[in-house]
Amino acid sequence: MTPRALLPLLILIATIFSAGCSTAYKAALDERSLSQQTSDAKISAAIMKAYLDDDDVSVMGIEPYTFIGHVYLVGEYENYAQRSKAIAIAKNVEGVTGTTTYLLPKKEDPTCDTTENLSILAAVKSALIGDGDIWSTNIEVKVVQCQVVLLGLVKTQAEINKSIAHAKAVEGVRKVKSYLRVSNKQ
Secondary structure, three states, X not given: OOHHHHHHHHHHHHHHHHHHHHHHHHHHHOOOOHHHHHHHXXXXXXXXXXXXXXXXXXXOOEEEEEEOOEEEEEEEEOOHHHHHHHHHHHHOOOOOOEEEEEEEEOOOOOOOOHHHHHHHHHHHHHHHHHXXXXXXXXXXXXXXXXXXXXXXXXXXXXXXXXXHHHHHHOOOOOEEEEEEEEOOOO
């Protein structure tokens, strides 16, 4: 094989390897045990599967985030029945210890569309990554209608405060809601 023919194969191998390293890196820095991370991932996956199987719930509109068995539902809903069904599904998944919602009624807003939400998301994540005092891999960021939602477990209250400040400093952000918590892990 020529070096040119090997290039796509090498890129594929490097991509797979780096994805695995990234996952291992994130797992190692997570404030939860590996067992708890796995349990939380299973809960979120079960909720997403139930949403996919349900005609009333839009899997694209509402996303579950799970931390130590507690589920956070974040996103938009089309009608109240959809909202209620999404919450009921999440509450009935095995292992769920509680639910918190940040769900907004879906609306058309020419001043805050998908492009604006993605721009805000990128800016917030960039600010978190750029701050050496914050383990950004422990923080999930979701943007809904130009409102930033921060989720996760961090080591200190200072990380929470700085994360909120970074999100508030991004142009176009209308509101910041933090569900960040200080981990009990020592």
